[in-house]
Amino acid sequence: MSKTLRVLLITLILSALLFSACTAKADLPAAAVEAYWKAMAAKDNAALSSLSCTDYEATAVSTMDSFLAVDLVLTDLSCSSTNNTGDKADVTCTGSLAASYGTEKMDFDLANKTFMAVNPAGDWLMCGEK
Numbered sequence: 001m002s003k004t005l006r007v008l009l010i011t012l013i014l015s016a017l018l019f020s021a022c023t024a025k026a027d028l029p030a031a032a033v034e035a036y037w038k039a040m041a042a043k044d045n046a047a048l049s050s051l052s053c054t055d056y057e058a059t060a061v062s063t064m065d066s067f068l069a070v071d072l073v074l075t076d077l078s079c080s081s082t083n084n085t086g087d088k089a090d091v092t093c094t095g096s097l098a099a100s101y102g103t104e105k106m107d108f109d110l111a112n113k114t115f116m117a118v119n120p121a122g123d124w125l126m127c128g129e130k
Contacts, residue, residue: 029089029117030079032124037110040064041074041097053118053127060126070099077110081117090130091115 032051039047043064052060077095093110100106114130 027079027081028124029081029084029119030091030093032117033079033091033093033115033126034077036060036126037074037077037093037095037097040067041072043068043072051126053120053125056126056128059128067099070101073098073100079115087119089117089119089124091117 036048036051039051040060040063045061045064048060048064049057075096075098077093079091079093081089081091083090092114095110097108097110098105099108116127116130117124118127119125
């Protein structure tokens with residue numbers, strides 16, 4: 001390998017590392033709330049429990065239980081957080097959860113609520129709504 005090619009390769013690698021370090025931090029509270037709604041739509045009790053804070057877990061499971069007899073479809077989900085203090089954050093979402101039973105359909109607009117996310121021990125969790 002020629003010296004010029006090595007220098008070029010090293011420059012490209014260093015540039016890639018520099019650009020990757022400049023990317024925005026992931027919105028972890030929003031990702032936790034999105035994962036919660038995906039678990040709700042999938043009716044995944046274990047995931048829903050693990051994505052909920054202790055104070056909200058029973059409510060989350062009860063809510064999921066109320067959806068067991070209907071088909072759920074999650075549409076256009078996107079969340080973002082505000083007021084992030086490091087251990088608490090407010091999360092707003094767009095999108096909806098559609099529940100259908102036969103010909104009856106009910107849409108739950110997720111944009112109508114502000115959700116609470118908490119980080120009690122290193123993992124962000126859904127902890128209810130305001």
